[in-house]
Amino acid sequence: MSDKLLKAGERIDGLTSQNIKIIQNPDMFAYSLDAVLLAHFAGVSKLGRGLTVDLGAGTGAIGLFYARKVLGKVALVEIQPDLAEMATRSVALNDLTPRVQVINRDMSTVFEELAPNSAETVLTNPPYFADEARQNLDEHYRLARHEVTVDLAGVVKVGAKLLKSGGKFYMVHRPERLMEIMAVFAERKLMVKRIQFVYGKPDREANMVLIEAIKAGRPGGVRILPALVAYDANNDYTPAVHDILYGEKWS
Numbered sequence: 249m250s251d252k253l254l255k256a257g258e259r260i261d262g263l264t265s266q267n268i269k270i271i272q273n274p275d276m277f278a279y280s281l282d283a284v285l286l287a288h289f290a291g292v293s294k295l296g297r298g299l300t301v302d303l304g305a306g307t308g309a310i311g312l313f314y315a316r317k318v319l320g321k322v323a324l325v326e327i328q329p330d331l332a333e334m335a336t337r338s339v340a341l342n343d344l345t346p347r348v349q350v351i352n353r354d355m356s357t358v359f360e361e362l363a364p365n366s367a368e369t370v371l372t373n374p375p376y377f378a379d380e381a382r383q384n385l386d387e388h389y390r391l392a393r394h395e396v397t398v399d400l401a402g403v404v405k406v407g408a409k410l411l412k413s414g415g416k417f418y419m420v421h422r423p424e425r426l427m428e429i430m431a432v433f434a435e436r437k438l439m440v441k442r443i444q445f446v447y448g449k450p451d452r453e454a455n456m457v458l459i460e461a462i463k464a465g466r467p468g469g470v471r472i473l474p475a476l477v478a479y480d481a482n483n484d485y486t487p488a489v490h491d492i493l494y495g496e497k498w499s
Contacts (some may be wrong), residue, residue, distance in 0.1 A: 253337045260341075263309075266316040266496045270309050271338045276330055279309035279491075281478060282456055283373055285446060286420040287313035288492050289458040295368060296320050301410055302365025303355050305405055308348075310337030310371050315348055317498055318369075323362060325355050355406050362410060370407040370417045374400060396419055400425070401432050408436035411463040419461075423454045434495040439465035441491045449481070 253271060254260065262269045262285060272278045287310045296318025296360055302311030309388045312335075324339075326332040331342035332352035339348045352365075376400065407417050417438050421429055423445060433440055438461035446456035454475070477486050485493065492498075 249429075252340055258334070261481055265492065265497055266313050266448055267339065267497070268312050268316060269341050271309055271341065271487065272307050273330075273334065276334075277306055277328075279307060282420045282446075283309040284313060284492065285372055285456065285489075286310055286371060286418060286458060287317075288371065288498055289420075289442075289444060289460070290314055290317075290418040291416065291489070292317050298412075298415075299323065299362075300369040301325060301358075301362065301367045301368055303332060303358075303370060303372040303407055304374050306331050306349065306373075310346065310373055311348065312338060314369075314371060315342075315344055320347070320368070320479065323351055324348065325351045325353070325358050327352070327354050338343070352366050356402065358406065359409070359482045364409050365412050366462050367410040368412060368415050370410055370415070371422050372403055372407060372418070373447065374403040385483070401427060401435075404432045404438065408438055409411060410461060413464045415463045417461045417463065419459045421457055423457045426457055429457075429459065433459075433461050437464050438462070439467055440470055441465065442473060443472045445475050447475055447477045449479050450477050478482075 253320055257275055258271055258273045260269050260377045271277065277466050297320045299320055300314060300322045302324045304324040305311050311322045311324045328336060329352055330380045332350050335348045337346055340352060351358060360468060411417060430440060440459060442460040444458040445454035447454050476488060478489050480486055
């Protein structure tokens with residue numbers, strides 16, 4: 249069945265710990281460690297019976313990894329038709345069609361299908377780069393990694409509007425934009441509650457930051473979690489990351 253779902257140039261990658269398979273085409277776009285770490289970092293409220301929305305879902309990796317943690321419905325919102333179509337096939341491949349919906353549209357128009365204040369959880373791995381000089385020449389990667397169709401403020405605006413009061417917003421981004429992220433969150437009354445920095449190796453600067461915020465939450469009480477290091481000196485995964493990828497199903 250898996251082979252019948254694949255088109256030319258595609259492959260199936262998987263996350264062992266969550267028993268999830270993702271259809272990808274490396275020439276278009278492929279998820280990376282940041283997607284896995286965000287899905288692992290994101291908490292679950294009320295046994296996950298509420299709606300979860302993955303904004304800028306790409307091939308659906310974050311939302312599908314997270315779907316194994318929750319009982320409720322998950323919406324994957326992706327603007328690129330090719331990636332959304334791959335995500336739809338991945339949903340079917342994992343027998344999650346009853347719970348997971350792919351919405352192929354610009355996230356700014358998502359309220360034509362999802363009601364404001366309806367989501368318990370919003371997840372996003374948004375475009376990291378605002379500098380046009382760094383834009384990738386491939387169109388799929390350019391839209392996924394650079395602020396072409398939506399910028400940081402736009403993603404946060406949509407996510408905050410989707411969330412119920414007390415709902416949680418989870419984002420992975422670049423540490424150099426942390427102050428901007430904090431300011432944009434504050435504008436939308438998203439109170440940051442947890443932050444975790446991710447390091448490629450122990451002797452390097454952080455290259456990712458994971459953030460949890462609560463809509464209309466009380467100010468203060470921010471927790472800085474222990475650092476997460478991805479690789480050791482031999483370029484092997486550290487025990488912590490290896491366990492996330494290949495260990496027991498996430499609780």
